[in-house]
Amino acid sequence: MSTTPAFRRLPRAVRERQMLDAAVRVFSRRGFHAASMDEIADEAGISKPMVYAYLGSKEELFTACLHREGTRLLEAIVGAVVPDLPFEERLWRGLRAFFRFVGAHRDGWAVLYRQGRGERPFAGELAAMRHRIIEVVAGMLDRGLAADGREVRPAELEIMAYALVGASESVADWLADHPDADPDVLAGRMMDFAWTGAGNLLAGRRWSPPPAPTD
Amino acid sequence: MSTTPAFRRLPRAVRERQMLDAAVRVFSRRGFHAASMDEIADEAGISKPMVYAYLGSKEELFTACLHREGTRLLEAIVGAVVPDLPFEERLWRGLRAFFRFVGAHRDGWAVLYRQGRGERPFAGELAAMRHRIIEVVAGMLDRGLAADGREVRPAELEIMAYALVGASESVADWLADHPDADPDVLAGRMMDFAWTGAGNLLAGRRWSPPPAPTD
DNA sequence: GAGCTTACCTACTCGTGCGTAAGGTTACGC
DNA sequence: GCGTAACCTTACGCACGAGTAGGTAAGCTC
Numbered sequence: 001m002s003t004t005p006a007f008r009r010l011p012r013a014v015r016e017r018q019m020l021d022a023a024v025r026v027f028s029r030r031g032f033h034a035a036s037m038d039e040i041a042d043e044a045g046i047s048k049p050m051v052y053a054y055l056g057s058k059e060e061l062f063t064a065c066l067h068r069e070g071t072r073l074l075e076a077i078v079g080a081v082v083p084d085l086p087f088e089e090r091l092w093r094g095l096r097a098f099f100r101f102v103g104a105h106r107d108g109w110a111v112l113y114r115q116g117r118g119e120r121p122f123a124g125e126l127a128a129m130r131h132r133i134i135e136v137v138a139g140m141l142d143r144g145l146a147a148d149g150r151e152v153r154p155a156e157l158e159i160m161a162y163a164l165v166g167a168s169e170s171v172a173d174w175l176a177d178h179p180d181a182d183p184d185v186l187a188g189r190m191m192d193f194a195w196t197g198a199g200n201l202l203a204g205r206r207w208s209p210p211p212a213p214t215d
Numbered sequence: 216m217s218t219t220p221a222f223r224r225l226p227r228a229v230r231e232r233q234m235l236d237a238a239v240r241v242f243s244r245r246g247f248h249a250a251s252m253d254e255i256a257d258e259a260g261i262s263k264p265m266v267y268a269y270l271g272s273k274e275e276l277f278t279a280c281l282h283r284e285g286t287r288l289l290e291a292i293v294g295a296v297v298p299d300l301p302f303e304e305r306l307w308r309g310l311r312a313f314f315r316f317v318g319a320h321r322d323g324w325a326v327l328y329r330q331g332r333g334e335r336p337f338a339g340e341l342a343a344m345r346h347r348i349i350e351v352v353a354g355m356l357d358r359g360l361a362a363d364g365r366e367v368r369p370a371e372l373e374i375m376a377y378a379l380v381g382a383s384e385s386v387a388d389w390l391a392d393h394p395d396a397d398p399d400v401l402a403g404r405m406m407d408f409a410w411t412g413a414g415n416l417l418a419g420r421r422w423s424p425p426p427a428p429t430d
Numbered sequence: 431g432a433g434c435t436t437a438c439c440t441a442c443t444c445g446t447g448c449g450t451a452a453g454g455t456t457a458c459g460c
Numbered sequence: 461g462c463g464t465a466a467c468c469t470t471a472c473g474c475a476c477g478a479g480t481a482g483g484t485a486a487g488c489t490c
Contacts, residue, residue, distance in 0.1 A: 033248030170381020
C-alpha cells in the first residue's frame with residue numbers, strides 16, 4: 001500500500017491553530033483548572049509535548065485563547081461601528097455585531113465570559129478589557145448626549161454603560177444556550193431596551209422614588 | 216495563669232458557621248479549584264480534618280457556600296418585595312434589597328457571580344437559580360403590563376427580564392469593587408434605566424431599525 | 431541516499447492538594 | 461476524680477496532572 005500515514009505532518013502554523021481551537025473548546029466546557037493539557041492535546045489530535053513546544057505553559061495557552069477570542073470580538077465590534085454614523089446607528093450596528101459574534105463563536109464567548117472572570121491570574125486583565133469596552137460605550141452615550149445639547153455627570157454615564165453592557169452580556173449568554181435564536185432579533189430586542197430606555201432617560205426623564213415609607 | 220487555652224473548644228454549630236464564613240472568603244478570592252482545603256481550615260482557625268468531619272468534601276463545602284449565600288440573597292429580595300404593592304414599588308424595593316445585599320456581602324456575591332458560574336458541577340444549579348429569579352422578574356413585568364391592559368409575548372418578556380437582571384448584576388459587580396458607593400443610589404440609577412426604559416418600552420414605544428443599508 | 435531539520439511520540443518525574451488514620455486534649459456527667 | 465464522648469491535632473497515603481527527557485521518523489536539500 002502507498003503512503004497513507006494515519007497522522008499527516010502539518011506545518012506549525014496549522015497545528016497552532018488546531019491547538020488553539022481545541023483549547024478554546026475544552027476550556028469552554030471545563031474551565032481553566034478542570035481542563036487538563038492531556039485532554040486539550042487529545043482534542044487537537046496531537047500529543048501533549050507538542051502543545052508545550054508550540055504554545056508554552058497552560059497559563060500561556062489560556063492567555064493565548066483569551067487574547068485571540070477577545071481580539072476577534074473587539075475587531076468584530078469596532079469593524080461594525082463606523083465612526084461618523086449617528087449614535088443610534090452605531091449602537092445598533094455594535095450590538096448586532098456583538099450578538100452575531102456570540103452566536104458564531106459560542107465557545108470563545110464561554111471562555112471569555114464564564115471561565116475567564118473567576119480565574120485569578122486572568123480576571124484582572126479580562127476585567128480591564130471589559131472596562132475598556134464600557135468606557136467606549138460611555139463615550140458613545142456622552143457624544144450622543146452632547147449632540148443633543150445635554151450633559152450628564154461622568155459617574156452616571158459610567159453606571160449606565162455598565163448597565164447596558166451587563167444587559168447585553170446577559171442576553172448574549174442566553175443566546176449561547178439557545179442555538180436556534182437569531183442574533184439579529186436579539187440585537188433588536190436590546191435596542192428596544194437600550195435605545196428606548198436610554199433615549200428617554202437621557203432626554204431628561206428621571207425616575208424618582210415614590211413618597212411611600214422608604215424603609 | 217488561669218485557663219486561657221489558645222483554642223477554645225466550641226460547639227459544632229458555631230464552628231460550622233465559622234468554617235462556612237472562612238470558605239466563602241477563600242472561595243471568593245481564589246475560585247473553587249485554586250482554593251485549598253488547608254487554606255480554608257487555616258482561615259477558619261481550625262485544622263483540616265474538622266472541615267471534613269463537619270462539612271464533608273470540598274464539593275459539598277462549595278455547594279453549602281453557594282446554597283447559604285444564594286438563600287440569603289433570595290430571602291433578602293423576596294422579603295423586600297411585598298406582593299400587593301404596585302409594580303414600580305416592588306421593582307424599586309427588590310433592586311434596593313439586591314444592591315444592599317451585594318454591598319453588605321461582597322464575598323458571597325463574588326462566590327455566586329464570579330466563581331460559581333464557570334465551575335462544572337455547580338454551574339447548572341446556579342444557572343437554574345438565576346433562571347428562577349429571571350422568571351420572577353418576567354412575571355413582575357407581565358403583571359405590570361396586564362394591569363396596564365397590554366400584552367407581550369412571553370419570549371420577549373423573558374429576554375427583557377434577562378436584560379434587566381444582567382444589567383443589575385453588572386452594576387452590582389461594579390459595586391463590589393467600589394466599597395464607598397451607596398447601594399441605594401445605585402438602585403436608583405437602575406430604576407432610572409429599568410423603569411424609564413422598560414416603562415416607555417412596555418407602553419408601546421418600540422425601536423425600529425433605521426432604513427439605511429442594513430449590512 | 432547522506433545528512434540535516436522539523437514534526438512528533440512514549441514514558442517518565444515530581445509537586446500539589448484531597449481525603450484519612452490514629453492518636454492527644456478538654457469538658458462534662460456522675 | 462474518673463470515664464467517656466466530643467472536639468481537635470499531626471502526619472501521612474494516594475491520585476492526578478503539569479511539565480520534560482530522550483528517542484523516532486518524515487520530509488527536504490544536495
